[in-house]
Amino acid sequence: MKDIPTIAVVGTFDSKGEEHLFLKERIEARGLHALTVNVGTGRPSPFRPDIDFYTDLILKKGLMDRGRDGMIQAVISAAGEKILQLYGEGKISGIISAGGGTGTHIGTGIMRVLPMGIPKIMISTVASRDMSSVVGTRDITMMHSVTDIMGVNSLLGEILDRAAAAVCAMAESNWKSPHKKKRIALTMFGFITKAAEQIRKNLEDLGYEVIPFHANGTGGMAMEELAREGYFHGILDLATHELADQLRQGYCKGIGPLRLQPINNRKVPRLVVPGGLDCAVLEFTRGDIPPEFKGRKIFFYDFRSAVRLDLNETKTMAQQLAGKLNQD
Numbered sequence: 001m002k003d004i005p006t007i008a009v010v011g012t013f014d015s016k017g018e019e020h021l022f023l024k025e026r027i028e029a030r031g032l033h034a035l036t037v038n039v040g041t042g043r044p045s046p047f048r049p050d051i052d053f054y055t056d057l058i059l060k061k062g063l064m065d066r067g068r069d070g071m072i073q074a075v076i077s078a079a080g081e082k083i084l085q086l087y088g089e090g091k092i093s094g095i096i097s098a099g100g101g102t103g104t105h106i107g108t109g110i111m112r113v114l115p116m117g118i119p120k121i122m123i124s125t126v127a128s129r130d131m132s133s134v135v136g137t138r139d140i141t142m143m144h145s146v147t148d149i150m151g152v153n154s155l156l157g158e159i160l161d162r163a164a165a166a167v168c169a170m171a172e173s174n175w176k177s178p179h180k181k182k183r184i185a186l187t188m189f190g191f192i193t194k195a196a197e198q199i200r201k202n203l204e205d206l207g208y209e210v211i212p213f214h215a216n217g218t219g220g221m222a223m224e225e226l227a228r229e230g231y232f233h234g235i236l237d238l239a240t241h242e243l244a245d246q247l248r249q250g251y252c253k254g255i256g257p258l259r260l261q262p263i264n265n266r267k268v269p270r271l272v273v274p275g276g277l278d279c280a281v282l283e284f285t286r287g288d289i290p291p292e293f294k295g296r297k298i299f300f301y302d303f304r305s306a307v308r309l310d311l312n313e314t315k316t317m318a319q320q321l322a323g324k325l326n327q328d
Contacts, residue, residue, distance in 0.1 A: 005093035005171040006033040007119075008083060010110055012103050013049060014040030019098050019160060021047055022152045026164035027096075032171065035092060039079050039106050041071040053079055076106055080113040087114055094119035094171040096163060098149055101126055108134040116226070119170035123163050125149060132254060137222035141166070181209040182233040185223050189215045189239045189252065191299075191306065192275045196238055203236075215239035215276070217246075217254030224258050227268055234269045241276030243317055244309060248280035251304050260321070262328040272325060277317055279306040 007027050011020040013036075024034040036049040041058055053075050058064065063071050086092045095114065097107030104124040111120040120140045124131075127144035135142065143163050147156050184203055188196035200210045211232070213223040220242045227235060242259065245252035260272070279299070284290060286300045297308040309317065 012040035013045035098123040
């Protein structure tokens, strides 16, 4: 008999208990199990959850004197460990949460400890904002609540029900890749797409599976994390453009310190190409060129423009790239 998937329903039940109880009921109405996990720090849950970090962590360990921020960090850490343990034991098949700014911070902080592939849905009042810092490099699905989360009304109820339907369907998905080939990670971005397409074809003709990553700041870091987790047999780092945008605070900034660093304890061959390293992609159009870039070569792309780096910037890029690669 096929095991029935269990979805972890994680949230701040002190302020959003009604909504998470509704999620639990809608998941169970679809024939799946729900495991309720309270990560609220303000007061007890209005119902008895399956796992209660307010009672078992905040109260038992006397963390109230840490302040709100300290309690939140403690809950994220402890709940993340527990959720990862449950996943490792095969006891959960997905995770869902709903919240405002704080709830989103807590919920996604817990979701990010889980590996790629397990369904992760965050219903959030702030989902329409820049979510790069909370999604990070993980496959978290953000769903905008549109309304605030204060009681299950006719509008929010529809959104929560659809989110429950989505996580249930994700948990029951059973597609497996037919590929048993060695995997090569390939970074790419707009200006060098044709080169990436040709490289993909050539590698596939040689019998490899190519996994492309958009070098947009987050994409490069996602590739690095998966490489450290052992997903790849080789890396073709075609688009090192992220270094240029990090220097000029461009559209593809946001890389972490591990970008292009040696992968400890793993012998993964990496071929590095200075693809797109001669320009930074910035958000301006031909009608509003910043004074500092007038006179430079500029390619007007869409709402973004690619600005050619000057000599000093190019030297800086070369030094940074060489410094990282010479550590390997």
